[in-house]
Amino acid sequence: MDLYLTIFEIIDMRSFSNLWFWIMLAVVWSSASHWVLGVPWDMVQRARRQGGQAEQDLEDIARINVNRLLYIARISGLWILAFSCFLLSGLAMLGFVYRVEFAQALFLLGFPMSLVGLLSLSTARLIEAEGSAGAVLRRRLFRHRLYTQAIGTVAIFVTALWGMYQNLSIGVLGG
Secondary structure, three states: OHHHHHHHHHOOOOHHHOHHHHHHHHHHHHHHHHEEOOEEHHHHHHHHHHOHHHHHHHHHHHHHHHHHHHHHHHHHHHHHHHHHHHHHHHHHHHHHHOOOHHHHHHHHHHHHHHHHHHHHHHHHHHHHHHOOOHHHHHHHHHHHHHHHHHHHHHHHHHHHHHHHHHHHHHHHHOO
16 A cells, blocks of 8 residues: 555646646647648658658658548548547536546647647648648648647646646645
């Protein structure tokens, strides 16, 4: 029993006072900003600077990822949407009605990422519909990255405010 208590003292199970939660939040949003529709951002930059084979590689990987994303959406999109809505509404209820802090943390991570997922689907449909290539494709990916960063900035700000509120209210009220 002593080992169990020691582990839970080292790994604080309260989400918003846990350093690991904030590290995970930073990693999630950094990764979401770097991987634009599954394409690494440095590949977009290299294609813009060098052109030629780098441009062709960008178009190939973007086409593969767009086709993959749209295939998944067409085959099982409704099931994914239903499950995501179920999961997010369950987390919202547990977190904000029943005040389970871990559910609040997961909701504050998951809801904005679901918006990024919808944005990715929309961008993939636009790229497929217009057959984007070259500068048009790079512009689409840039715009997608910019919107993802905007969503991430707002999400981190809201999460930080809510986390500070939770930590202060628990500190003042004593648990």
